[in-house]
Amino acid sequence: xxxxxxxxxxxxxxxxxxxxxxxxxNLISQQPSExxxxxxAEGGINAALDTMGEGDAWQEHYAxxxxxxxxxxxxxxxxxxxxxxxxxxxxxxxxxxxxxxEGGRIVQxxxxxxxxxxxxxxxxxxxxxxxxxxxDEARKYEAAGFIHRYAHHELIGLEIENGTxxxxxxxxxxxxxxxxxxxxxxxxxxGLNGLFPxxxxxxxxxxxxxxxxxxxxxxxLANPEMIQYHPTTVRISGKRMxxxxxxxxxxxxxxxxxxxxxxxxxxxxxxxxGNLMPRDVVSRAMTQVCAREDCEAQVYLDMTCLSAETWAxxxxxxxxxxxxxxxxxxxxxxxxxxxxxxxxxxxxSVDERHGTSVSGLxxxxxxxxxxxxxxxxxxxxxxxxxxxxxxxxxxxAAGQGGELETLGAITAEEKAELAVxxxxxxxxxxxxxxxxxxxxxxxxxxxxxxxxxxxxxxxxAERNRASVGRAxxxxxxxxxxxxxxxxxxxxxxxxxxxxxxxxxxxTNGAVELAFQxxxxxxxxx
Amino acid sequence: xxxxxxxxxxxxxxxEWKLYEFQPESEKDTVATALTKLNEIIDDPIRWxxxxxxxxxxxxxxxxxxxxxxxxxxxxxxxxxxxRLEPLKKFPVxxxxxxxxxxxxxxLQTLRLWFEGEARGSEKTDGLAYEASRCxxxxxxxxxxxxxxxxxxxxxxxxxxxxxRLLAELPQAQCEEAARLYxxxxxxxxxxxxxxxxxxxxxxxIDGLLVNSNAAAVWKRYFGRx
Ligand SMILES: Cc1cc2nc3c(=O)[nH]c(=O)nc-3n(C[C@H](O)[C@H](O)[C@H](O)COP(=O)(O)OP(=O)(O)OC[C@H]3O[C@@H](n4cnc5c(N)ncnc54)[C@H](O)[C@@H]3O)c2cc1C
Ligand code: SF4
Ligand code: SF4
Ligand code: FES
Numbered sequence: 001x002x003x004x005x006x007x008x009x010x011x012x013x014x015x016x017x018x019x020x021x022x023x024x025x026n027l028i029s030q031q032p033s034e035x036x037x038x039x040x041a042e043g044g045i046n047a048a049l050d051t052m053g054e055g056d057a058w059q060e061h062y063a064x065x066x067x068x069x070x071x072x073x074x075x076x077x078x079x080x081x082x083x084x085x086x087x088x089x090x091x092x093x094x095x096x097x098x099x100x101x102e103g104g105r106i107v108q109x110x111x112x113x114x115x116x117x118x119x120x121x122x123x124x125x126x127x128x129x130x131x132x133x134x135x136d137e138a139r140k141y142e143a144a145g146f147i148h149r150y151a152h153h154e155l156i157g158l159e160i161e162n163g164t165x166x167x168x169x170x171x172x173x174x175x176x177x178x179x180x181x182x183x184x185x186x187x188x189x190x191g192l193n194g195l196f197p198x199x200x201x202x203x204x205x206x207x208x209x210x211x212x213x214x215x216x217x218x219x220x221l222a223n224p225e226m227i228q229y230h231p232t233t234v235r236i237s238g239k240r241m242x243x244x245x246x247x248x249x250x251x252x253x254x255x256x257x258x259x260x261x262x263x264x265x266x267x268x269x270x271x272x273x274g275n276l277m278p279r280d281v282v283s284r285a286m287t288q289v290c291a292r293e294d295c296e297a298q299v300y301l302d303m304t305c306l307s308a309e310t311w312a313x314x315x316x317x318x319x320x321x322x323x324x325x326x327x328x329x330x331x332x333x334x335x336x337x338x339x340x341x342x343x344x345x346x347x348x349s350v351d352e353r354h355g356t357s358v359s360g361l362x363x364x365x366x367x368x369x370x371x372x373x374x375x376x377x378x379x380x381x382x383x384x385x386x387x388x389x390x391x392x393x394x395x396x397a398a399g400q401g402g403e404l405e406t407l408g409a410i411t412a413e414e415k416a417e418l419a420v421x422x423x424x425x426x427x428x429x430x431x432x433x434x435x436x437x438x439x440x441x442x443x444x445x446x447x448x449x450x451x452x453x454x455x456x457x458x459x460x461a462e463r464n465r466a467s468v469g470r471a472x473x474x475x476x477x478x479x480x481x482x483x484x485x486x487x488x489x490x491x492x493x494x495x496x497x498x499x500x501x502x503x504x505x506x507t508n509g510a511v512e513l514a515f516q517x518x519x520x521x522x523x524x525x
Numbered sequence: 526x527x528x529x530x531x532x533x534x535x536x537x538x539x540x541e542w543k544l545y546e547f548q549p550e551s552e553k554d555t556v557a558t559a560l561t562k563l564n565e566i567i568d569d570p571i572r573w574x575x576x577x578x579x580x581x582x583x584x585x586x587x588x589x590x591x592x593x594x595x596x597x598x599x600x601x602x603x604x605x606x607x608x609r610l611e612p613l614k615k616f617p618v619x620x621x622x623x624x625x626x627x628x629x630x631x632x633l634q635t636l637r638l639w640f641e642g643e644a645r646g647s648e649k650t651d652g653l654a655y656e657a658s659r660c661x662x663x664x665x666x667x668x669x670x671x672x673x674x675x676x677x678x679x680x681x682x683x684x685x686x687x688x689x690r691l692l693a694e695l696p697q698a699q700c701e702e703a704a705r706l707y708x709x710x711x712x713x714x715x716x717x718x719x720x721x722x723x724x725x726x727x728x729x730x731i732d733g734l735l736v737n738s739n740a741a742a743v744w745k746r747y748f749g750r751x
Contacts, residue, residue, distance in 0.1 A: 031574065031576055031582075031584060032626075032630065032662070034582060034583055034661060034662040035574075035576040035577070035582040035583065035584045036576075036582075037576070037577070039577070039581055039582055040577055040579070040581055040582075093644075093646055094643040094644060094646070095640060095644060096640060096644030096646060096654055096690060096691075096694045097658075098646070098650075098651035098652070098654040098655040098658065099651075100651075101646075101647075101648050101651060102648070104647075104648075122655055122658075123655060125581075125655075125659060128581065128658060128659060129655060129658045132658035132659075132660075132687070132690065133658070136638055136639045136640070136687075136690075136691075137639060137640070139633060139634060139638060139639045140639035140640075140641075142634065143634060143637070143639075149630070151627070151630075152625075174619045174623075174625055176535075203576040203577055203582070204575060204576060204577075204578060205575075205576045205584075235553075236553055236578070236579065237551065237553045237554050237555050237557070237558040237578070237597075238555075238557060238558055238561055238578045238597075239578045239579070241579055320728075321579065324580075324598070325553070325579065422564070422565040423565070
């Protein structure tokens with residue numbers, strides 16, 4: 001039995017791959033798979049299928065991913081990811097994912113930071129289509145008794161002693177009961193959105209609480225300072241809504257009003273990739289042009305040049321969303337956009353096998369730090385979640401134990417320790433934001449750290465969350481260079497001495513930081 | 526404005542209407558905004574589910590002014606001075622606005638909703654498969670369906686829509702059985718009133734999907750098969 005926490009793309013992929021090998025799993029999640037953040041993914045999934053007559057090959061996907069991540073990712077892991085990508089996408093097609101096709105071949109679109117058309121998609125709801133296919137595939141193994149589903153179960157404890165995980169505690173939030181499972185435990189619990197409530201494009205239920213718990217119990221975090229700001233987001237009530245990169249992949253253009261006229265700054269500043277430069281570059285350029293005296297402080301995304309056919313067949317959902325939530329029609333009106341927090345490249349530190357620093361504890365998907373280095377390319381994270389899940393399945397040796405064991409009712413004290421008050425969460429967010437913006441410097445980060453010292457945490461969950469925030473800030477302070485999403489105005493150059501992974505650990509109530517060498521690429525790959 | 530919320534601590538407790546005052550701050554505020562902000566200030570937070578806040582995950586379905594809807598897709602600017610919130614009624618209540626929608630998953634299990642072999646996948650069927658795959662499993666359709674009952678064989682559209690994906694892309698070997706299950710659990714129970722279509726928050730083309738599924742599973746004329 002393997003116990004998987006999280007039922008998005010990574011968790012589903014792990015459960016299915018385990019079942020294919022005849023290994024049972026408990027698939028445990030706070031909400032059913034249909035509610036996981038993975039259903040929000042729009043633009044697509046990358047694989048060098050070479051269907052567009054551009055002579056694409058996985059080695060180029062590898063090179064783009066490494067370059068996009070500013071050489072901070074593990075090259076062996078990235079080689080595994082990119083070389084398996086075509087097989088993964090073909091498999092998804094065989095599970096009925098309605099990828100856009102023409103003459104029988106899968107059509108691929110342009111995406112940021114990639115030189116070839118490499119992103120397969122299902123209109124503008126690729127994540128939803130992938131999730132539906134994997135949920136149905138998992139259902140087959142549920143019926144066969146290999147996958148045991150537990151929705152509305154939240155991870156609330158990890159049994160870790162001397163660097164080994166023996167099991168986990170779960171809270172059935174419907175029955176208010178506490179349950180237990182054994183090891184191995186796979187965390188597939190998504191990104192750290194909860195550290196920035198209201199400011200991310202992701203799902204509010206991805207509180208980051210599970211990763212924070214693992215961190216507090218001794219699992220190391222890697223590159224916690226690497227946070228992706230997606231250049232094109234809009235504010236809606238309670239969150240930021242993404243305007244998919246596909247909008248630019250299909251021809252959307254960014255401009256700012258300079259001296260009264262639209263200036264398509266990306267096209268002028270970066271003639272080769274233009275609007276499709278990697279996300280970190282675009283977000284920074286937007287911040288910079290908005291700060292210029294001759295420019296207005298608002299960037300627009302102009303999609304009025306897209307054809308009626310594109311709106312009808314490739315981006316219908318995007319248009320419907322903008323109409324519904326902003327009352328703006330992108331077919332005829334430019335959309336005011338600004339960068340918003342979208343993805344966490346950092347997360348639980350894992351090796352190539354997706355093992356964390358704690359034995360018996362694995363992590364895959366957005367909660368893990370793997371593949372994306374200092375900046376993730378669009379279309380690589382669904383791929384990484386699915387691939388990472390399957391790597392876990394190959395490596396997590398099945399443990400003893402069966403379905404979950406009920407321990408009893410949850411107590412009021414236990415519940416109190418799990419609570420994070422909105423006031424605390426919002427204050428932590430504001431502090432972190434001060435130090436972890438698109439452009440950072442030592443004084444801002446230090447101010448944030450001082451403010452953290454004065455932030456009282458009243459519960460275990462608050463303490464755990466604050467310690468992850470502290471790791472982010474300390475990582476940002478220690479990385480005295482600019483690389484990818486981490487841009488220091490006081491150290492604007494990339495420094496090869498920092499081509500290393502930031503590793504944060506929590507020992508005796510304090511966050512400690514070290515830099516770890518990145519593995520060399522093995523010859524056989 | 527006033528939010529009138531049907532509350533109960535747990536499934537055993539008596540439901541009780543409670544009133545809350547809320548002042549929207551922006552045109553963009555939704556029922557989800559109101560619930561989030563109220564929970565920041567009241568001592569006894571209202572239990573409800575949400576995840577995406579952009580009508581893509583189905584978590585926040587509830588009955589709003591008598592109609593099953595998504596809280597994150599109901600703008601306060603379109604509501605009257607009092608908004609009534611209740612949990613969906615065709616599922617067992619867990620607490621406040623949370624219901625246990627596990628029965629929908631069980632129904633999909635009954636429908637054996639998976640591919641035994643490779644999906645056919647073609648440009649002809651992809652549009653249908655895409656549409657069907659968008660179902661949020663929110664349960665709003667079941668709320669208004671005159672024929673759906675929790676313990677009956679009929680799954681309602683929360684089963685019928687996902688089944689349309691299977692029927693559109695079905696490998697040959699699975700045809701007979703899937704058609705039989707569809708007839709038994711969808712076709713025979715459905716009165717075709719399409720009340721479900723009017724409330725489906727994903728705006729799914731339920732008629733279109735039904736026409737194709739019926740053709741495949743009942744009339745067997747679909748693309749010359751059967
Ligand atoms: C708007 C948007 C658009 C995107 N578009 C793209 C795209 O086009 N291409 C691309 O490649 N990527 C895209 N991404 C990123 C990508 O979707 C995610 O990184 C990826 O889906 C993450 O998958 P996951 O399985 O790791 O986590 P998730 O799908 O977030 O799943 C997390 C799971 O963990 C569960 N969970 C969380 N905490 C707990 C807990 N304490 N206890 C129990 N369960 C818990 C949740 O219930 C859920 O089941 C997008 C992201 C967003 C937000
Ligand atoms: S058409 Fe009528 S009977 Fe059929 S599922 Fe919809 S509401 Fe129910
Ligand atoms: S068919 Fe529509 S209303 Fe019914 S569950 Fe699916 S998305 Fe919800
Ligand atoms: S929160 Fe996802 S649909 Fe409302």
